Amino acid sequence: MRLWRTFYFCLRQHSQEIGALVHESMQTLLYALTIFNTLNFMAFLKPVLVGNCRVLNF
Numbered sequence: 363m364r365l366w367r368t369f370y371f372c373l374r375q376h377s378q379e380i381g382a383l384v385h386e387s388m389q390t391l392l393y394a395l396t397i398f399n400t401l402n403f404m405a406f407l408k409p410v411l412v413g414n415c416r417v418l419n420f
Contacts, residue, residue, distance in 0.1 A: 373380070
């Protein structure tokens, strides 16, 4: 029981720092996912554009 009380006290004392750290981690993850999705979309788009250019004789 004492361990839980100590943990709760530390959590209350540092909750703002923990929240900021979680926010920063989530923001970094969001940036990584955005870059990953952009690269996947570009990889999907390249054959489509190349195929259209061949059809239209560009």
